[in-house]
Structure formats: structure tokens, C-alpha cells
Amino acid sequence: xxxxxxxxxxxxxxxxxxxxxxxxxxxxxxxxxxxxxxxxxxxxxxxxxxxxxxxxxxxxxxxxxxxxxxxxxxxxxxxxxxxxxxxxxxxxxxxxxxxxxxxxxxxxxxxxxxxxxxxxxxxxxxxxxxxxxxxxxxxxxxxxxxxxxxxxxxxxxxxxxxxxxxxxxxxxxxxxxxxxxxxxxxxxxxxxxxxxxxxxxxxxxxxxxxxxxxxxxxxxxxxxxxxxxxxxxxxxxxxxxxxxxxxxxxxxxxxxxxxxxxxxxxxxxxxxxxxxxxxxxxxxxxxxxxxxxxx
Ligand code: GUN
Numbered sequence: 446x447x448x449x450x451x452x453x454x455x456x457x458x459x460x461x462x463x464x465x466x467x468x469x470x471x472x473x474x475x476x477x478x479x480x481x482x483x484x485x486x487x488x489x490x491x492x493x494x495x496x497x498x499x500x501x502x503x504x505x506x507x508x509x510x511x512x513x514x515x516x517x518x519x520x521x522x523x524x525x526x527x528x529x530x531x532x533x534x535x536x537x538x539x540x541x542x543x544x545x546x547x548x549x550x551x552x553x554x555x556x557x558x559x560x561x562x563x564x565x566x567x568x569x570x571x572x573x574x575x576x577x578x579x580x581x582x583x584x585x586x587x588x589x590x591x592x593x594x595x596x597x598x599x600x601x602x603x604x605x606x607x608x609x610x611x612x613x614x615x616x617x618x619x620x621x622x623x624x625x626x627x628x629x630x631x632x633x634x635x636x637x638x639x640x641x642x643x644x645x646x647x648x649x650x651x652x653x654x655x656x657x658x659x660x661x662x663x664x665x666x667x668x669x670x671x672x673x674x675x676x677x678x679x680x681x682x683x684x685x686x687x688x689x690x691x692x693x694x695x696x697x698x699x700x701x702x703x704x705x706x707x708x709x710x711x712x713x714x715x716x717x718x719x720x721x722x723x724x725x726x727x728x729x730x731x732x733x734x735x736x737x738x739x740x
């Protein structure tokens with residue numbers, strides 16, 4: 446069993462980005478600038494945005510956080526999105542989800558200029574990704590692809606089974622790994638809550654991507670010897686063994702599954718640290734006009 450060390454790779458990539466930002470500064474170029482719009486005081490959202498801000502500072506990006514109270518009107522947010530779309534100082538921005546119930550997340554996402562949609566949530570970016578055009582790929586699937594690349598994990602001709610069909614993980618990673626690309630060229634099966642014979646399907650997989658959001662769902666009896674397992678789950682559960690009183694569990698029963706695998710990602714320290722790095726990579730691409738060339 447070889448551990449895929451997402452934390453180590455994420456730190457390496459942050460160093461690479463920091464070097465590039467330093468060069469941009471020396472040449473008098475524009476420093477990449479990421480903005481985040483956050484509504485209310487949801488604990489997880491505060492944590493994510495805090496991590497994103499810290500990561501921006503670490504690599505030398507400029508970072509702006511725009512905050513609104515829970516009762517903000519949808520129109521106010523839409524107007525802010527238009528302002529950010531038209532602000533030449535901001536290279537990319539994200540709207541932290543979830544939003545309060547009276548706000549249409551879809552409407553807000555669709556108001557974002559795809560050229561600045563570094564979360565890759567806009568239908569234009571998703572559509573471009575599906576047909577293999579340059580696009581912003583959302584953080585988690587982009588982070589998984591980066592790990593596969595950096596560990597030289599062969600995907601061509603392999604059987605990949607993805608568990609979970611969310612718009613931000615399961616669906617996009619299924620498409621990416623089926624693309625004529627490297628990583629890619631895999632035979633992908635996307636499974637979900639209505640899949641029959643899940644165990645039988647998963648047990649044929651060379652690579653399993655568990656992204657269903659159910660703690661310790663994937664057990665050793667479900668996978669074949671020598672499979673690679675990528676765990677996208679993060680469920681916080683109470684624990685009397687940690688100082689904080691909480692621990693994080695993945696979608697994989699790590700100890701028993703790890704023994705059968707070739708490669709496996711741990712939770713925490715696997716896919717998680719890669720997601721913020723993907724956002725930084727997308728912001729750097731935005732500032733360089735790599736996805737949508739500037740006129
Ligand atoms: N909420 C949970 N994850 C994410 C993310 O990657 N982007 C945004 N905007 N909101 C989130």
C-alpha cells in the first residue's frame with residue numbers, strides 16, 4: 446500500500462505558485478487577485494473561506510473577502526457579482542455555498558462571468574469541460590486529476606468506478622477520466638443511490654473514487670486486490686480520542702481497505718488539501734488569461 450500524500454503535494458504546488466508569483470512581481474506584472482463572497486456565519490463556510498484567504502497570502506496573491514449578513518437581498522448579491530465581473534483588479538472570484546434559502550444559488554452562479562468563475566460552477570465552464578475545451582475545472586475533480594498526475598497513476602484503459610453523482614465531484618470527475626486525455630482514457634462507471642449490484646461493480650474497478658458522503662461506506666470486501674482508492678468524503682463525527690472532541694472520517698473504511706490497495710488517499714490529508722490548491726491554480730490561470738485569452 447502506498448499512501449497518496451495530498452498535503453505534501455499541495456505544499457509543493459503552493460511553493461511552485463509562490464515562485465511564479467515572485468517572478469510576476471519582479472517583472473512588474475499583475476499580482477493574481479482572488480475574491481470570495483460569503484453570506485452569513487455558517488461555520489464550515491467560514492473555515493473554508495479562512496483557509497482560502499490564508500493560502501492566497503502564502504503564495505503571494507491578493508485576496509479580498511466580501512461579507513453579507515444572512516438577510517441580504519438577492520438583488521444586492523447579484524449587483525455585487527456584476528461589480529466583481531467588471532472589476533479589472535479581480536482576476537477570479539467565488540461565491541461560497543451554501544447560500545441562505547431565499548437566495549437562488551443557481552441564479553447567482555449563472556450571473557458570474559465564466560471568465561472569472563474560478564470555482565468552475567458556471568454551466569459554460571462545465572459545458573466547455575464536457576466537450577474538451579479549456580475551462581475552469583472545479584476544485585475537487587481538478588485536485589484528484591493533479592494527484593493522479595503527480596503519482597503517475599495509469600488511467601488509460603483502466604476500469605474506474607465513481608460512487609456519487611454530485612455536480613461538483615462525481616459527474617465532472619467521471620467525464621474527465623473518460624476524456625481522450627492523460628490522465629483520462631479510462632472506462633468509467635458512474636454509480637449512485639439507485640445502482641443495482643454496487644458491490645459487484647466496485648469489485649471490478651482498478652480505480653475507485655468514493656464521493657457519496659457516507660462515512661466509512663467502502664469496505665474491504667467491496668474492492669479487488671491492488672485497486673487504487675480515492676476518498677473524497679469528509680464527515681465530522683464526535684470522538685473522545687481527539688483534543689477537539691471531533692474527528693474526520695472519509696467515505697472509505699481506511700484501515701481495512703488500505704491493506705488491499707496499491708494507492709490510497711487518507712482523510713484528512715488526501716484530496717482535501719488539494720482543493721484549495723486547485724482554486725489557486727485556477728486563479729493564476731485567470732490572471733494570465735490562459736483559459737479565456739484576453740483581447
Ligand atoms: N462550499 C463547499 N465547497 C465549496 C467550494 O468549493 N466552492 C464554493 N463556492 N462553495 C463551497
